[in-house]
Amino acid sequence: MSINQLKLYSEFYLFGKKHKIISIEPPYVRIKRPDGEDFRMKFSEVVGHSTFQPDRSMKVTKKELVPIDTLAKLAEPKREEVSERFDVIRPLLLLEEIKSQNLRSIQKFMDQYKHLLNEGEELTAITQEVLIQRINETRIIQKKKKVSRSTVVIYLKAYREQDNQQNNGGIEGLVSRKGRGYTGRNDTKYLEICHPEKPDIVLDVLNVRIDDELIPIVKSVIEHDYLTKYNISKATVWRSIKRECGIRQLHEVSYSTISDIIDRIDKKARERFRNLKQSKAIYDDVARGYADRDALHPLDIIQIDHTRLDMQAIDDKTGLTIDRPWITLGIDVFSRMPWCLYISFEPPSANVVRKAIQHGVFFKNTKLQYGTEMEWEAFGVPNVIYVDNGMDFKSSDIKRLVNESLKSEIMHRPVRLPKYGAIIERLFRTINDELIHNILGTTKSKFADLGEINPEEEACLTINQIRTILMIYLTDMYPIRDHRGLPSNSKTPLNRYYDGCMESGFPEWIETSEEERYKLEFMLTLKKPYTRDGIRFGNRIYKAEECSDIIGQKQTKYVVKYDPDDISKIYLLHPRKERFIELFFVAPSYEQLDGVNAYTYSRVLKLWKEEGESKKKSIPGNDQYARAAKKIKDEIKAQNRN
Known part of the structure; x- marks a missing residue:
């Protein structure tokens, strides 16, 4: 990841001309212009400027991004x-x-x-x-x-x-280059071994030299007979394949070939399905330890957690009152400055964590997007991201994002010791008590506190309006309040943050011009076939003219990246063009679904279905329909008796 770090005497381009940092005075930096004059400018305004371009002296990593993941x-x-x-x-x-x-x-x-x-x-x-x-x-x-x-x-x-x-x-x-079979021959074919119950999950891809007609047979027997808890032998697998070949009058495959294919299947995949108890003890990831120390500087340690807001919210697209939204917040332990915010109807998941981290790392640009008086100052790459032990924080996608892409560490706080998450929990309470409980649509924190309030009927804010309110609060209000947990000489989060930057420098960050490329890298990934209908994703279909040349069978699958926060489009890695192609939702049109969250869409469909069933029951004549159907049934029975 191309990460930038502002240092004394770092050089950069602004308005197309080279400038130099001559002093760091958080929140400002003093800059020397090409004409020799110097001036002060806020750090966030410098890196957020549309003409800002870092020189090599700012680069932590100096290479260019690869075009393909x-x-x-x-x-x-x-x-x-x-x-x-x-x-x-x-x-x-x-x-x-x-x-x-x-x-x-x-x-x-x-x-x-x-x-x-x-x-x-x-x-x-x-x-x-x-x-x-x-x-x-x-x-x-x-x-x-x-x-x-x-x-x-x-x-x-x-x-x-x-x-x-x-x-x-x-x-x-x-990436290992071994064990891939016959990679250098023209007659090499691909055998995908998939999860027995979830065919979209590819466990391994092997290069084989067997007839095309045999590939689906071998694949099926291995997935549904061999990769099971019954631990059947390779000889039994071979006999099953031999029997199926005899039924279909196909050329038989030798035992040595089947044995070799099975031996080359990823060892971890074999053991997970054939000996679950033992493989869990060997392969299940042990959660990383917790940081039993104080935060030393801004963005040294970030705490992240989720909570459900005590209010009902309206969906922006449909106007329906969907549910109580979830928020995911990250806070800088050193300064108590908010670092990230993500809000949606979607419950805690790996996608939610991924989007929250993305928001924390990137420049926020809250002045332009949400009309705040200040910019959200805390952004950039942290040393440690400190989380609880929920499965949403333990997914392999999140670990790779934090440990490999950001080169940071994800750590888990001790089980059943809530004091280690006290900082983020206090922020949640503050938001609910000072902000949410004073808004129409609140559910309060206790049912007894509701009184005459009807949250669903009185809900008046969409999720985007709630997001704007929270952005203003976390940018312009919370950072300038006194905080009991901070030293007396830096009583507000913003002052503490600036004091820390004065000593250790500003945190590393990703420049805004590269954010779109990283958003694609951060997206979730799976493999899907591209057929005449396009790509089917649940009950949704996506197509693109550029992909008409790869229409094929369901057995051939391509890398697809998708963002559950915007179901209007997905991205397919074209095997020949060697780049990601945008595929748009076919029906309804992608314009209608632009920015719609997958979870919200499923909730809306459910509400519409319930509404349709309710209307159907209320239509006069339903009882008559049932009586008429019974008459027809009785008439048929009478005719049969005669």
């Missing part, structure tokens, strides 16, 4: 393998950064890998060889396996070589 094309087992390899070399990469005087990396190492140090041992004194040995000692205890020194060196070399070629490409260098 290569990792998205991997089957899930191979993608997990890449993450595991990156986890092995991560301490070594941090050690390299530390020895290059990167102070941010020191704290990252201490948060995650302090157990690799002996008591009193200095980080700068440890060598790569010693660290490799200790990494393996830990892996033997935690995972009952080790990685040889030579293998670790190979991983590091592959990571560095790829990283030198393209931005964030180091991780792509960890």
